Amino acid sequence: MTATAALVAATPALAQDGPPPSSTPASTLAADLDKDTITVAVAGAYLTDYEGSNDYRFVPAPAVQATISGYNIQVLGNRASVDLIRDRPGPVWDLQAGPIGVINFNRQNNKNIDDRRIRALGERNTAIELGGFVGIGKTGVITSDYDKLSATLSYRHDVNNAHDSDIWQPTVAYFTPLNVKTAVGLFVSAERAGGGYARSYYSIDGTQSLASGLAVYNARGGWKNWSVGLAGTYSLTGDLLHGWKAIGGVNYRRMLNDFADSPVVSVAGSRGQWLAAAGIGYTF
Template sequence: MRQRNPIAVAFVGASIILAAPAAAQETAEDVTSERRGPPEGMSTETVFDGDWASIGIGVAYSPSYDGSDDYVLSPAPLIQGSVGGIDINARPAGLAVDFIGDSATGASFDAGLAFRIRSNRASRIKDDVVKLAGELDTAIEVGPTVGASIPRVLNPFDSLSAAVDVRWDVAGAHGGMVVDPSITYFTPLSRGMAASLSLSAEYATDDYADYYFSVDAQQSADSGLAEYQADGGFNKVGANLLFAVDLDGDITNGGFAAVLIGGYSRLIGDAKRTPYTSERGSADQLFSAFGIGYAF
């Protein structure tokens, strides 16, 4: 079974099952007995061999801005796939394009471009005081992504992967650079179910931190928040747990699947100390999402 990039964690259950990494383990006896091939009745050919695509839609429940303790519902569409050996993988509020073909066996390497639309405090601010400080512009971040995936870590169908996205804002909003490292473990739980656990962090430059976390004199006068000067550095660490269920019970043939995601992140550094978080919000950030996808 071909291993694929595990960062495609969103609302396309069947493709996530083959491409993402997860948090479930088999016993040592099960792993040892299955190392030489797939479980009985499990085909080595899947809908994800060669060209394929997935489309999905879901709903997410998340903070209204980074550091908020108010939560909002928002739609979460997704498109991903592989055409001519070029993989399109999901990212939070964006996607990544991988130009290196995956290995049928052994470790795989990824290299390409990552894109993200960042609308932090650009709209839907529920806190009236933070709203008085003014809405921000939407950032469009673009940059390289690299990664690697190791299959068959604990069983014949799991994988451990790591990736790093480096992106710059090209829309003139925060005007800085963001680095997102992540590591993910994926494993099937049965023929029709899978799970993944992802750990991630976020590093940003001074321009980014100043735009989102500083409170300048005008913002202080408008909102009553204390003035604050933020510097760059690591601003967030987090974890996401995903469960995917193929609706016909077979992860290898595509079709419809349901996905449930739960996540927790903790703001650190100046992202935690800014008045937007320390006075008006919370450093503890929760995330949940549910979606339905179709792979073909």
């Protein structure tokens, strides 16, 4: 669900950057940029059965994004984070740092997996991944004083002994308001996972091979995937900082190295996967 969270995160986050001051309504909105806002959204996401699958299903993807006294709080599907460095309004540099937590449901329930070969490999325990992130952003880069370019690096470790491993994730994102009602965002990301993650989800031992028909495989840690996504939001009532809005986006993920070469992906799944999400949110 990491990609799902990224898509749902992108669109409510755009409301925090605000619109260009090119008209009287926009100028009024500019005065609201340092005020507290909360965006609540729910989307339907179309994503793969498991990480590396070529089968798809629909899942709900709720999201809450809040800016309170300059601090950003996100609860996005299976992911939560808090930026403990206070933001300042205007075209400024923005330092970011804080805790992050992810509940990883990958292959946790065979009822959600169509491929009988993957079901035969057995279910995995739910992974609780806790860690932190650091980053830097710049508001007022290309299109106006309100677009934003940011780069972050997050680290998570499974504390539930599901895969007992680390995940590093660098992300670069660019968000820009097009007017007082519309904003778009583009992001690229990658993940590097440890050996425990590779063994838990992508290795196949002799017993599993006999049960599934997939070849024995010993996966090693390393760069797991890269992804690129596009997201947008359009205000149905009010503007980017107030009222109802439609949200949506699309993401492409490409598996890499031992993760891509595993029969879990190369035989039973696909090295490339698409994800799409669409929904509605309200900002107040």
